[in-house]
Amino acid sequence: MPQFDPANFVSQLFWFGVIFMLLYFFVVRPTLPKVGKVIDAREAQVAGDLDRAEAATGAANTLRGDHETAMKTARDAAQTSVAQAREAAAKTADVQLKALGVRLDADADAAAASLDLALGSARAGLQSTVAELTSEAIAKLTGIEITPADVSAALTLR
Template structure:
């Protein structure tokens, strides 16, 4: 193999150094700063994106906590309204119940008065019937009819 001959080794090393230098200065040297700038730009962009994401997450967390606070406040307000509505309904129910009780009491009093009047009327009629019956009995037994005022007094005394 010719590349391993000692006589050809030094010139090959010389040409290798020249080609390496040409490649280094023609390709690598101009490319490295561009590559560095691209890497720096990407790093800056990634860092900025991470900062933006952190800010967005913080804002989303604030919005979520504000939303939760709003929901909690709305729930508290709704509970308070429900309690107030229940209290109002209870008061209205008590007022209607009191009104109904008053109407029932008036009707009951009127019915009791009617019953008392009917009882009194019935008792008066019973006294009259009893007085007539007593007069008829006395007349059959004695043959003479007693005075109606006496039979009414006797019936009243016996019933009363």
């Protein structure tokens, strides 16, 4: 193989150097700054994206904190409203129960008075009926005429 012949080494090294220099100056050297700029631009873009992501995370955390605070405030306000509504309902129920108790007591007193009146009227009616029936029975059995007033007077004496 000719490339391994030591007599050809000098010419091979010369052409290797010439081609290396050509490739370096015409291909690598012009493209290397462009690649560097692209790498720098990508690094800047990634850093900007990371900064925006951190800012968005901070904003999201702030919003979450605000939301939690608002929810706690709303929950506390709702619990306060429910407690006030319960108290108002309990007070209204107590007032209504007291009014109902007073009304029922008045109705019971009126019913008792009406019952006493009806009982007194029934007793009076019963007394007059007993007096009349007794005077008629005495008149039929004995033939003696006694007025119902005399029978009532005799019955009340006992």
